Amino acid sequence: MSAEQTSLTKAKETPAASGSPLLEVTGLTKHFPVMGGFPFKRQVGAVQAVDNVSFTVGAGESLGLVGESGCGKSTTGRLVTRLYEPTSGSIKYLGQDITHAGRKELAPIRSEIQMIFQDPYSSLNPRHTVGTIITNPMEINGINPPGGRDARAKELLEIVGLNPEHFNRFPHEFSGGQRQRIGVARALALNPKLIVADEPVSALDVSIQAQVVNLLQGLQRELGIAFVFIAHDLSIVRHFSQRVAVMYLGKVVEIADRDSLYSSPRHPYTHALLSAAPDADPDNAAAERIRLTGDVPSPLNPPSGCRFRTRCWKAQEKCATEEPPLIQLAGNAEGHLTACHFPEDGSSKPVGASSVPKARDAAELKPKAAKAEGTPKAEGTPKAAKAGAKAEGKAEAEGKTEGKAEGKAEAEGKTEGKAEAKTDAKADAKAKGEKSED
Numbered sequence: 548m549s550a551e552q553t554s555l556t557k558a559k560e561t562p563a564a565s566g567s568p569l570l571e572v573t574g575l576t577k578h579f580p581v582m583g584g585f586p587f588k589r590q591v592g593a594v595q596a597v598d599n600v601s602f603t604v605g606a607g608e609s610l611g612l613v614g615e616s617g618c619g620k621s622t623t624g625r626l627v628t629r630l631y632e633p634t635s636g637s638i639k640y641l642g643q644d645i646t647h648a649g650r651k652e653l654a655p656i657r658s659e660i661q662m663i664f665q666d667p668y669s670s671l672n673p674r675h676t677v678g679t680i681i682t683n684p685m686e687i688n689g690i691n692p693p694g695g696r697d698a699r700a701k702e703l704l705e706i707v708g709l710n711p712e713h714f715n716r717f718p719h720e721f722s723g724g725q726r727q728r729i730g731v732a733r734a735l736a737l738n739p740k741l742i743v744a745d746e747p748v749s750a751l752d753v754s755i756q757a758q759v760v761n762l763l764q765g766l767q768r769e770l771g772i773a774f775v776f777i778a779h780d781l782s783i784v785r786h787f788s789q790r791v792a793v794m795y796l797g798k799v800v801e802i803a804d805r806d807s808l809y810s811s812p813r814h815p816y817t818h819a820l821l822s823a824a825p826d827a828d829p830d831n832a833a834a835e836r837i838r839l840t841g842d843v844p845s846p847l848n849p850p851s852g853c854r855f856r857t858r859c860w861k862a863q864e865k866c867a868t869e870e871p872p873l874i875q876l877a878g879n880a881e882g883h884l885t886a887c888h889f890p891e892d893g894s895s896k897p898v899g900a901s902s903v904p905k906a907r908d909a910a911e912l913k914p915k916a917a918k919a920e921g922t923p924k925a926e927g928t929p930k931a932a933k934a935g936a937k938a939e940g941k942a943e944a945e946g947k948t949e950g951k952a953e954g955k956a957e958a959e960g961k962t963e964g965k966a967e968a969k970t971d972a973k974a975d976a977k978a979k980g981e982k983s984e985d
């Protein structure tokens with residue numbers, strides 16, 4: 548890290564050693580009501596987006612949240628940052644219960660919990676200059692850094708690998724990777740202790756992903772910022788997070804230290820995810836992989852008992868009648884919790900058809916492709932990672948700014964203190980960027 552970054556380390560206070568984890572989430576639940584009926588609308592159901600989720604995040608720690616699309620990762624992130632009101636459960640920040648804290652109560656800690664959003668094209672207000680985007684949160688939170696807000700914003704631009712002279716430019720003049728760096732600078736403007744990063748690299752080119760992940764990793768290491776790192780790329784999570792929680796249909800089904808989880812997955816779903824992940828190692832090329840078939844059931848009406856049972860090759864009667872508790876199984880490392888009645892043996896080797904007799908009913912076993920498909924491991928691109936932001940270059944910038952932009956900015960703009968305005972037509976035309984679908 549640069550000298551500027553080191554100076555930031557000194558400026559930042561480390562979280563109080565209160566004995567409590569930085570973040571403690573217990574039984575967190577979010578059910579979105581579904582309204583219907585005529586002529587009078589009433590609640591006819593609820594999307595069980597997040598259901599009874601518990602985890603902790605220590606100071607300076609990174610917890611990865613992984614799982615298929617729609618499993619509740621973003622909702623969990625937004626609950627933690629209090630962008631959503633929880634249905635039940637509790638959220639404690641440094642021991643203080645903030646589950647239903649009002650605006651006033653939240654004010655002192657608002658700046659300490661920040662969010663980086665998935666889509667760098669819609670999460671920056673196209674009408675604001677980069678300088679305004681970064682200084683606005685300071686202004687709203689009454690932060691007056693020595694030297695002034697503008698100087699601080701320029702310093703932050705440098706820290707995230709952008710040219711401070713870009714201060715007066717607009718978001719559409721940047722590439723996707725550069726915009727994500729602006730989002731990081733905006734989050735850093737308030738000296739956060741916890742950042743919820745919601746798929747911060749999934750909308751970026753593979754070559755840029757490693758650079759942004761390495762930037763975040765540097766911030767975690769040097770500034771002691773804790774992360775809830777949301778992703779569905781297991782290799783990136785492994786690179787970035789010390790602990791990993793696997794979610795399925797609104798539930799955490801397994802949580803463990805990364806080494807324990809990746810070497811000894813006990814939940815069939817974790818095992819399937821890991822075995823399906825691309826592996827560039829030619830030694831593993833011939834290994835079998837479990838490919839889950841069928842769609843994730845609707846969170847409006849999730850299966851009884853274990854929610855994974857409709858896709859699980861090990862499911863038995865008990866799985867339909869009893870919900871498996873999230874517990875430490877015999878043989879699991881300390882803190883490695885699994886929710887399964889009939890767990891895997893913890894072997895890191897992908898399961899063969901012979902050891903999974905019902906596999907073909909619920910999952911297909913396929914040889915792993917010799918060539919990794921999809922996103923390669925972040926570790927696999929060390930050169931790209933070292934190259935840093937400045938190496939992103941114009942070519943990438945030009946490529947990315949040609950795509951489509953979201954017509955409206957998301958409520959995510961709350962980090963700036965204001966809801967993002969709708970994209971204006973002119974900026975929209977210029978700012979068209981690609982939004983990667985999950």
Ligand SMILES: Nc1ncnc2c1ncn2[C@@H]1O[C@H](COP(=O)(O)OP(=O)(O)OP(=O)(O)O)[C@@H](O)[C@H]1O
Nearest residue numbers: 579594596615616617618619620621622623846985
């Ligand atoms: N505001 C909302 N109103 C109703 N349902 C919602 C709302 N937000 C999310 N959901 C539903 O909650 C479930 C979880 O959504 P969420 O966005 O948390 O998933 P995710 O794991 O982040 O998925 P992805 O990987 O695609 O981003 C989904 O079924 C989604 O449709």
Ligand code: SF4
Nearest residue numbers: 853856859866887888
């Ligand atoms: S509880 Fe049953 S259905 Fe659920 S993951 Fe375990 S074996 Fe599969």
Ligand SMILES: [Mg+2]
Nearest residue numbers: 620621622745
């Ligand atoms: Mg999401």
